[in-house]
Amino acid sequence: MATGVSVENINPKVLQCEYAVRGEVAIHAQRLQQQLQTQPGSLPFDEILYCNIGNPQSLGQKPITFFREVLALCDHPNLLEREEIKSLFSTDAIARAKKILSMIPGRATGAYSHSQGIKGLRDKIAAGIASRDGFPANADDIFLTNGASPGVHMMMQLLIRNNRDGIMCPIPQYSLYSASLALHGGSLVPYYLDESSGWGLEISKLKNQLEDARSKGITVRALVVINPGNPTGQILDEQQQYELVKFCKDEELVLLADEVYQENIYVTNKKINSFKKIARSMGYNGDDLQLVSLHSVSKGYYGECGKRGGYMEVTGFSTPVREQLYKIASVNLCSNTTGQILASLIMDPPKAGDASYDLYEEEKDSILKSLSRRAKAMESAFNSIDGITCNKTEGAMYLFPRIYLPQKAIEVARAVNKAPDVFYALRLLDTTGIVVTPGSGFGQVAGTWHVRCTILPQEEKIPSMISRFREFHEEFMAQYRD
Amino acid sequence: MATGVSVENINPKVLQCEYAVRGEVAIHAQRLQQQLQTQPGSLPFDEILYCNIGNPQSLGQKPITFFREVLALCDHPNLLEREEIKSLFSTDAIARAKKILSMIPGRATGAYSHSQGIKGLRDKIAAGIASRDGFPANADDIFLTNGASPGVHMMMQLLIRNNRDGIMCPIPQYSLYSASLALHGGSLVPYYLDESSGWGLEISKLKNQLEDARSKGITVRALVVINPGNPTGQILDEQQQYELVKFCKDEELVLLADEVYQENIYVTNKKINSFKKIARSMGYNGDDLQLVSLHSVSKGYYGECGKRGGYMEVTGFSTPVREQLYKIASVNLCSNTTGQILASLIMDPPKAGDASYDLYEEEKDSILKSLSRRAKAMESAFNSIDGITCNKTEGAMYLFPRIYLPQKAIEVARAVNKAPDVFYALRLLDTTGIVVTPGSGFGQVAGTWHVRCTILPQEEKIPSMISRFREFHEEFMAQYRD
Numbered sequence: 001m002a003t004g005v006s007v008e009n010i011n012p013k014v015l016q017c018e019y020a021v022r023g024e025v026a027i028h029a030q031r032l033q034q035q036l037q038t039q040p041g042s043l044p045f046d047e048i049l050y051c052n053i054g055n056p057q058s059l060g061q062k063p064i065t066f067f068r069e070v071l072a073l074c075d076h077p078n079l080l081e082r083e084e085i086k087s088l089f090s091t092d093a094i095a096r097a098k099k100i101l102s103m104i105p106g107r108a109t110g111a112y113s114h115s116q117g118i119k120g121l122r123d124k125i126a127a128g129i130a131s132r133d134g135f136p137a138n139a140d141d142i143f144l145t146n147g148a149s150p151g152v153h154m155m156m157q158l159l160i161r162n163n164r165d166g167i168m169c170p171i172p173q174y175s176l177y178s179a180s181l182a183l184h185g186g187s188l189v190p191y192y193l194d195e196s197s198g199w200g201l202e203i204s205k206l207k208n209q210l211e212d213a214r215s216k217g218i219t220v221r222a223l224v225v226i227n228p229g230n231p232t233g234q235i236l237d238e239q240q241q242y243e244l245v246k247f248c249k250d251e252e253l254v255l256l257a258d259e260v261y262q263e264n265i266y267v268t269n270k271k272i273n274s275f276k277k278i279a280r281s282m283g284y285n286g287d288d289l290q291l292v293s294l295h296s297v298s299k300g301y302y303g304e305c306g307k308r309g310g311y312m313e314v315t316g317f318s319t320p321v322r323e324q325l326y327k328i329a330s331v332n333l334c335s336n337t338t339g340q341i342l343a344s345l346i347m348d349p350p351k352a353g354d355a356s357y358d359l360y361e362e363e364k365d366s367i368l369k370s371l372s373r374r375a376k377a378m379e380s381a382f383n384s385i386d387g388i389t390c391n392k393t394e395g396a397m398y399l400f401p402r403i404y405l406p407q408k409a410i411e412v413a414r415a416v417n418k419a420p421d422v423f424y425a426l427r428l429l430d431t432t433g434i435v436v437t438p439g440s441g442f443g444q445v446a447g448t449w450h451v452r453c454t455i456l457p458q459e460e461k462i463p464s465m466i467s468r469f470r471e472f473h474e475e476f477m478a479q480y481r482d
Numbered sequence: 483m484a485t486g487v488s489v490e491n492i493n494p495k496v497l498q499c500e501y502a503v504r505g506e507v508a509i510h511a512q513r514l515q516q517q518l519q520t521q522p523g524s525l526p527f528d529e530i531l532y533c534n535i536g537n538p539q540s541l542g543q544k545p546i547t548f549f550r551e552v553l554a555l556c557d558h559p560n561l562l563e564r565e566e567i568k569s570l571f572s573t574d575a576i577a578r579a580k581k582i583l584s585m586i587p588g589r590a591t592g593a594y595s596h597s598q599g600i601k602g603l604r605d606k607i608a609a610g611i612a613s614r615d616g617f618p619a620n621a622d623d624i625f626l627t628n629g630a631s632p633g634v635h636m637m638m639q640l641l642i643r644n645n646r647d648g649i650m651c652p653i654p655q656y657s658l659y660s661a662s663l664a665l666h667g668g669s670l671v672p673y674y675l676d677e678s679s680g681w682g683l684e685i686s687k688l689k690n691q692l693e694d695a696r697s698k699g700i701t702v703r704a705l706v707v708i709n710p711g712n713p714t715g716q717i718l719d720e721q722q723q724y725e726l727v728k729f730c731k732d733e734e735l736v737l738l739a740d741e742v743y744q745e746n747i748y749v750t751n752k753k754i755n756s757f758k759k760i761a762r763s764m765g766y767n768g769d770d771l772q773l774v775s776l777h778s779v780s781k782g783y784y785g786e787c788g789k790r791g792g793y794m795e796v797t798g799f800s801t802p803v804r805e806q807l808y809k810i811a812s813v814n815l816c817s818n819t820t821g822q823i824l825a826s827l828i829m830d831p832p833k834a835g836d837a838s839y840d841l842y843e844e845e846k847d848s849i850l851k852s853l854s855r856r857a858k859a860m861e862s863a864f865n866s867i868d869g870i871t872c873n874k875t876e877g878a879m880y881l882f883p884r885i886y887l888p889q890k891a892i893e894v895a896r897a898v899n900k901a902p903d904v905f906y907a908l909r910l911l912d913t914t915g916i917v918v919t920p921g922s923g924f925g926q927v928a929g930t931w932h933v934r935c936t937i938l939p940q941e942e943k944i945p946s947m948i949s950r951f952r953e954f955h956e957e958f959m960a961q962y963r964d
Contacts, residue, residue, distance in 0.1 A: 002772045004734035005703065007802035011643050014806050022597055022812035030596075058593035065560070072558035075820075076550040084566050111540035112780075112787040114512075115504055146628050146790070149814050157665065161493050179813045183639065221487065252486035290484045298594075305594040308628070308818035320489035324496050330504035331661045332631050336790035336818040338557075 017182035020175045020441020025425045029435040045433035051453045052435040054397040056303030059456045064363050066356040067345050073097035092354040109337045115330040117144025121344040128347030133277035144311050146335045148260050148296040151312035152180050154328050159221045160186035166218040172442035174230040189213040198391050199234040203243045222254035228261040228395025231442050231452035235270045235394040241278045254290040261396040263300035266372040290316035297342040301367040309339025374455040381466040403449045409480035421449040432468040499664035502657045502923020503535050507907045511917040527915035533935045534917040536879040538785030541938045548838040549827050555579030574836040591819045597812040599626025603826040610829030615759035626793050628817045630742050630778040633794035636810050641703045642668035648700040654924035656712040671695040680873050681716040685725045704736035710743040710877025713924050713934035717752045717876040723760045736772040743878040745782035748854040772798035779824040783849040791821025856937040863948040885931045891962035903931040914950040
């Protein structure tokens with residue numbers, strides 16, 4: 001290999017960054033998958049079951065028909081001039097595609113759009129937000145992005161000057177936040193979710209963490225909240241949301257609200273309120289609170305991860321700051337127009353009376369009900385295994401069971417230089433083909449060990465998956481019993 | 483506005499970043515466009531003519547039919563089961579869509595792919611590179627990206643540790659490089675292209691600039707070369723390419739080859755050689771040279787800017803460094819699958835004998851011939867205007883005419899705190915509706931002034947555009963004559 005750039009002289013922030021969701025366990029899974037292809041029968045299982053990442057369509061979830069009809073017509077607008085499409089596409093998909101194309105100068109989906117995204121689509125998204133919240137939203141506040149992740153990076157880029165700038169993040173947290181903070185050279189200021197109260201949060205503890213960080217010379221710039229939680233699956237109750245909003249207002253922190261799972265709710269006694277709705281209902285507007293709300297086409301009932309669509313709604317920032325955000329967006333020109341169109345569709349789906357409505361409702365309902373059944377089945381299965389406890393999954397797409405590892409297992413793991421939960425996850429993978437993400441990638445209270453497991457395997461696969469998991473776990477515990 | 487984050491306390495690297503292509507002139511153009519809509523007739527022109535950015539489909543260029551057929555079928559695979567599509571889609575587009583879907587686990591274009599992109603598509607791209615160059619290429623070396631820009635950012639993120647790390651960039655250069663360097667906090671080490679010799683470069687001068695930077699304590703890590711040039715439109719001759727490759731090898735610099743305009747060639751006496759082909763034909767392999775080649779679906783004859791597809795081919799880096807690059811790619815999960823599919827199509831278009839071949843060739847040929855005519859028409863028009871000289875556009879999509887501004891104009895511009903070429907471009911816009919990008923956004927020899935103007939206006943609009951430009955220029959020069 002040529003010698004100029006080596007791992008010894010690259011940017012140390014890159015080296016420090018960890019991204020567990022696609023880390024050691026996931027990479028090992030890819031190797032095993034290749035081995036299964038080249039040497040079938042050489043492993044104690046026939047397939048790799050990816051429960052490490054919220055990627056529904058990779059596990060068989062079908063896309064919403066209406067959305068894909070609109071995409072196909074927007075991709076190839078010549079079709080709209082042909083009679084034959086009437087038997088292939090629903091009338092409202094045809095009408096919607098025409099309407100979307102009319103918002104794009106020259107109907108050119110292959111042109112760079114405005115750096116924030118196509119204005120007409122942002123209008124639709126703003127209308128969708130307003131109708132969801134009952135408070136106005138403005139297209140100028142919307143930045144369309146390639147999934148939600150680039151929005152997070154943009155905000156980190158804007159806020160982080162050096163390692164004395166910090167962002168408060170829940171622990172456990174989705175690894176994107178710690179990874180992005182590492183890449184931008186900022187400090188993660190943790191606030192712990194309480195496992196014993198269903199991953200609840202207490203404002204007094206938040207306040208302590210903030211004071212502690214400040215006493216160490218950290219300028220805390222923002223607070224990340226993920227609702228429903230990732231990897232923890234809890235839904236905040238309204239009172240907690242009020243307190244969080246007031247806390248951010250009083251402490252002058254940007255509230256970075258990761259609301260990408262806003263459609264993934266599996267309990268009837270709680271509902272999702274956007275943080276914008278909460279703030280506005282408290283009478284706080286852009287003069288009181290700097291709020292960034294992130295959403296994505298990757299989750300919900302649509303699960304269109306590969307299309308990389310999403311948006312952030314940005315309120316409470318001065319014009320000069322917004323101009324700087326616009327500049328950051330411009331350096332990448334624009335997000336992909338397919339993802340932009342999808343983002344408008346999820347915020348403006350078929351309505352009662354539309355030709356596609358019944359099919360749309362059926363598809364949506366079937367996916368969400370199935371996710372709910374899977375969440376409950378896997379949660380009770382985990383709780384029935386000795387040495388594992390698992391909080392209720394109220395929303396999102398994950399279980400975060402706690403694994404009570406024996407001391408002997410912890411020592412063996414440390415002897416081979418692995419975090420104990422990584423050691424456990426690798427053994428699980430090697431034995432069963434099940435891929436989970438070790439809890440250490442999300443952060444956890446010292447001395448506790450978890451894995452994140454999605455609720456996404458197809459329903460018919462869950463019983464055998466659970467029994468393989470149980471069998472592995474019992475053997476593992478027997479082997480390392482204290 | 484809420485007070486936590488203000489322009490005084492954001493990341494200063496963001497403030498320092500400039501991105502002229504979407505800078506002051508482009509933003510002013512958006513305002514004027516809105517004014518034209520809300521108050522028709524209030525400006526001395528009826529439309530804004532965007533010559534500031536290489537965005538062909540926004541100015542009426544049609545997408546390649548075959549590519550869009552394949553995209554539509556991949557977006558909505560249910561269509562493949564219907565008889566009616568035989569009258570709507572070419573047989574090879576149907577076959578290609580099936581083949582692409584067969585490369586994607588579960589045919590799920592809505593799933594996150596491998597962080598580097600779908601393996602089967604990378605195989606096709608590698609085969610396309612091998613067939614273009616006559617030297618092998620490997621799918622593992624390909625990183626699919628949302629356009630070429632994210633590839634540049636990834637490399638900057640990898641290479642730049644602090645402001646004592648530098649990257650050699652041509653001056654004039656495409657503003658992405660200076661913008662990305664500013665955002666990542668590195669130093670731009672310029673090497674000047676010589677306007678009088680058709681934007682040629684001299685290795686001896688390069689060497690001087692390198693020594694000079696090193697003597698100032700800058701660790702120069704990479705050299706950017708853009709071929710064909712942006713904004714300058716020149717094509718390097720083979721000898722210059724050999725010398726550049728040898729220079730990078732000898733000096734242990736990563737060669738960052740921006741080859742996104744490799745299909746945009748308007749002269750018959752030169753051809754495009756990829757830097758990989760040049761390096762391999764010199765006998766240099768991955769042990770000798772660290773080479774990154776960038777390509778995009780946004781340019782060429784396809785011009786699919788809004789789809790955000792592209793790739794970088796990365797050779798000569800050790801496994802640990804590649805693992806770090808993979809991690810950076812993983813933090814954004816993957817690039818959009820529509821762009822990924824398009825990237826495979828441009829590297830594996832219809833072949834002679836395929837059902838779409840004749841139409842494809844006709845569309846491609848018509849676009850490239852028209853671009854060539856436009857380049858020549860605009861170049862000779864600029865050269866016919868007093869006080870403007872313009873080098874030949876051999877490739878890419880831009881003219882970079884030099885404007886000989888009178889001293890009085892320069893003084894007036896400075897008095898209103900504008901760079902003289904920004905002042906000129908704003909006046910041009912206000913008077914004619916023509917949007918160009920000021921040369922200062924790309925860098926230019928001190929005391930010289932340029933604008934970048936694309937060759938993309940539709941042919942029937944060029945005569946009137948040129949006459950408006952000429953009229954404006956003559957009046958401007960008359961007003962400020964020394």
